[in-house]
Amino acid sequence: MNRRCLATFVAFAAHFLAVTCQAHVPHDIIYSLDVSPTFHNDGLVFASSTQFGEAHLMSSTFGETFSESHAGMQQTLVTGHTFSPNFSTDGIVYMVTHQGYYKSVDRGRNWEKQKDFADEQVLSICFANDETSIYVLTRNGLHRIGSDGLQSVDGYPHQNDVALSDITFGKLQRVGNRLFVHQVFYETPKRKNGMDLVDYRTGKVHVLDTDRGKWDSVGKSFASKVITDFDVSTDGHTALIALKDGTVHRSVDQCQTWAQVFSRKDDFVCKLKMSPDFADDQTIACGTAKGFVFLSQNGGDDWTVRSNGLSRWVHHVNILINQIAFSPNYRNDKTIFLGKTTGVYKTTDSGKFWRHINVWNPKWGYFVYPAPGEPSRDVFAATYNGGIYRSHDNGMTWSSANIGITSAFANGMELSPNYEVDKTIFVLDIATGLYRSADAGRSWSHVVQADTAKVIGKPVLYRKMGVSPDFADDGLIFLFSVPRRILGVPEKHVWRFNDKTKELSQLSIGKSNNYINRFAFTPQGSKQKLVFAATAQGIFRSEDAGESWTQVSAIGSQNLFVSPDFDEDGLVYSMDAGGRLHRSIDEGQTFEPTKLGLDGKYIDNLTFSPRYADDQTLFASTFGEGVFRSQDAGRTWSHFGLRGKWLYSGPAFSSGDGDDSVFFAPTVDGIYRSTDNGRSWNKVLRTIQRLPKVPLLMLRDPNGKEIPLTFGTPEEMKRYDAYDAEVGDVIFARTPNLFQKIKSPHAYLASYYKFRANPGYAVEIHFYGTGVEYKCVQSADLGIVDIVLDGKPQGQFDLYSERDRFDVTGYERQNLKQDYHVLRIVATGEKNQESSGTAMTFNAANITND
Incomplete structure (x- = not known):
């Protein structure tokens, strides 16, 4: 064999x-x-x-x-x-x-x-x-x-x-x-x-x-x-x-x-x-x-x-x-x-x-967007493994914004170009697609008309999203998806969704197996209505809102950066897989290599100042050396901080501060903020959310044995080569009908767990931090649970409610020693006399690590 x-x-x-x-x-x-x-x-x-x-x-x-x-x-x-x-x-x-x-x-x-x-x-x-x-x-x-x-x-x-x-x-x-x-x-x-x-x-x-x-x-x-x-x-x-x-x-x-x-x-x-x-x-x-x-x-x-x-x-x-x-x-x-x-x-x-x-900080922000307009102090963050967050005070404090959305892992976040009027935000969830909030992140709804999986007849992974700067008029959103088994699978699909007509159409950009790394647009109000696609096969340009595409560079592009002063300078930068920059000064029709005076540095993002036409300021994010700033269109550079950090996207500017003294930077180990024009940086977004996602959630039987939440049957385990005859029964013991994951638009990540467990079974949250909050759902068929923190009883909580109640705090404790802790939610088998059952629920755990 x-x-x-x-x-x-x-x-x-x-x-x-x-x-x-x-x-x-x-x-x-x-x-x-x-x-x-x-x-x-x-x-x-x-x-x-x-x-x-x-x-x-x-x-x-x-x-x-x-x-x-x-x-x-x-x-x-x-x-x-x-x-x-x-x-x-x-x-x-x-x-x-x-x-x-x-x-x-x-x-x-x-x-x-x-x-x-x-x-x-x-x-x-x-x-x-x-x-x-x-x-x-x-x-x-x-x-x-x-x-x-x-x-x-x-x-x-x-x-x-x-x-x-x-x-x-x-x-x-x-x-x-x-x-x-x-x-x-x-x-x-x-x-x-x-x-x-x-x-x-x-x-x-x-x-x-x-x-x-x-x-x-x-x-x-x-x-x-x-x-x-x-x-x-x-x-x-x-x-x-x-x-x-x-x-x-x-x-x-x-x-x-x-x-x-x-x-x-x-x-x-x-x-x-x-x-x-x-x-x-x-x-x-x-x-x-x-x-x-x-x-x-x-x-x-x-x-x-x-x-x-x-x-x-x-x-x-x-x-x-x-x-x-x-x-x-x-x-x-x-x-x-x-x-x-x-x-x-x-x-x-x-x-x-x-x-x-979790070696990846759950509060790492893929994307950070300060809301536009005066005197807005709202900031939004789409994080890895922790959902969506919102700050009302320019990043000082944050709260979860995950009601109705499944996106613990956001592959895209865009504020509507007309956000000051429509308060609309779009988020692309890796597994379930496009979501919209029309109330500044307070609640979310699934844009089911943009479900590309229904068109191709198989589950997909949603990779990239781009929202037209003229969205208020044309309603256009561009999407890139691949089959769920992405690696080694040639099928890839580019889509255009019209939010006004609800029409979803498939586009062709290069060869059928082309990988789209980014959609980029000429700025809002530009006379040129152009769409660019940075792809593994090169750079493509569309003059007709994506109906047709012209390849303008055969060099693979990781990212594209369009000047805010595009109508005057026709400037577009492209970053290749090696972190090298290529520049176009003819409105993206041709590109040539350019170094921008950052020799030997791997540039992973280039960010234009919102007032680039006036201040000629550029920010270059590099791997290992932090962020650099140029105030003369890239001729000279000075260090802007964050040495050793890797930014998935470039620094974001506070829209409510005229002199740009407030910046946000999403890094691998958290979101950083500077309030002094980059001279110092502090990590913000303190709360980590442990949502109903394996393996952050653990269920154990009364003997301390893990109950797997991923595989339902030995047949399914065998299908994925996860079952072993010698030890399978030891590792993968199953209890029929023990738990279910329930979808609800009122819950964090639009779902929560219900456990129909016998006495002694426990939901465990393992965390390193200084505080914890257990979030649950109350209902008419739930029982009473014991709360145990670090082996010490903390009392009981009755999960019964005549009507379903969401976003309920079942237990909270702060000011713990910064250390490893275990919170256990233990089934007792007891219940309120009005309850029809003794099940328990888990929706989320907010972990604080100050």
Whole structure:
């Protein structure tokens, strides 16, 4: 049988996301996950993902919350970190990437690219015996860098049938005078259900005696096998090897002889890790290609499944565990981290229970829009995983604006060009399409006439939206959608919706598989009524409101920026996949490269001042170096702050302030605001909303076992290759009719959960913060619940109401210690005498982290 594993940590996947303008894929693929040697003191954890582009993330809260760590970096995929043996005193950590490697001397706050290897892909780094020199593995060989410079290590062997340049990934591990080198090769992956299916073709482990310079192969008896992973204890006595045939083998005599200690059927171990105190506790963790975790606490003689809490929230084949990291203080804190293709998970009880860690800040704003007009102080934000927010005081305080809308994940937000009159906002939800608010965000309705899924007869993902600047007159909205299984599927569709006639028509822009990255328009009031499309196949221009299109550039475009003074200067900028700018000064008919004096910087957004005709002010958002401002149309630039931040969209200007001293910036780790013209920035939008979305919501039975909310039947699990005969009944126990997700236009995200649970079942909200508010729905068939915070009873709440009541606060607590907390809503089986049932509900949890 040809076993395959799922992985997306190859350059191909990174490139795909780059050329589609960081298009969302509904899972958090974790490429690196590394814990500081001084974790028990500094709580430092590094991670990387391509959820929204090649993002590098850092936690100083013991892996509970993450923020950006891009300062000094180029936009590239990070695949690993190596800490100095003296990290506690020197703060040195190396980062390996697909384009060279970096060094930090301040514990990851700033990074400096090293000159060795330039933009060559670096696979792994480890320190040499002298603890100052480093070994570096690249596709071109093994190297040592020390006080005498860069030297290649002689005799590094090629694989039997693959050259070093074809290595897909590698790992270095040094124990004493032995340097272990793991190298794996697989061909360009195939696709199934939108995921890469990687077939390991070769996998070898070689070992170098660093004293004698002699090479040998580990496990010569495995010469014809594919080694998927290995680990060696810190004392060098015990070694483990995992094979693609599903077996794990152990050596207790320094790799001389081997014995099988573990086996999987129709699955295999892709990650092996011994605890840092293996000599004493004999603990081994292994993760499989199907996403299961097994633990041995006697050196591999016996194994137990430890997958409670790891149920999938994405319906995709296989869920690869590609990172396992023990806390250096595991002896005391029992903490292990997992990196999967569905995100980061953490356990503090040796794997008895895992919880999902949201590395992406739920209050990250994709889009921030200050409402126009004087004296408006309204600001709107569309966030990742937290819905829509509104501020009435220019960003000082925020409240949720999610009644009737399903958009926890907004792929577009636009204020009507006539907002001052019609108070209309449009939001594009990734799954269900276009929503409209006609009352400044207080309530939302689904624009069902713009449902493109009904036209093509299959579920779609909505990617891009553009609203005509003449919307008050023409009512035109442009949409781009793709089939739900987006990756590897050529079908893509461009649409124009007329809000006045309710007509939905399909457009043709380039070839049928063209990917639209943005719609752009000439400014409101312009004599030229032009529409532009930034696409993977180039730039297209329409003079007839999208009826026909002319290709004006064959260079793929990530973004387009049209001058507010277009009628006078005819100026349009385009950004390509490499962050390079191209300019048109003939109304978008031709484009030529331009640098704007920002050489070497990856520009991801260019923003014109609203009064560009008068002040000639431009803002350039870059990857790693923050935002720059030019006040002379791009001839000279000065730094405008936010170094190390990555902005999905450019800075937004407060419309109520004539001198533009108030700015908003949506970044990966939150929305920032400046009230002093960019001299300082503070993070705003404090509240995080935990909405009815898996995996942020957890249901547990009275024994503490997770009840999966994603799969309804074993048949459905099998369909997505999520069921395993050996452990399936242990992991995926089901209780018929236990819960339902109810749609309602009056609820947060237009839906809420109802649980018909027996006494002892509990809804759990795991959070890191200083406050929590439990939002629920009251109804005539509901019971009484116990409220428990951090194991301490907080009283009861009666969910009964004669009539349905929404947006009800069932419990609230503020001024908590900034730490990890667990709020439990527990079914009691008790009820009001007027109630017809004992069910409980959950709609949202507002988490505060001041």
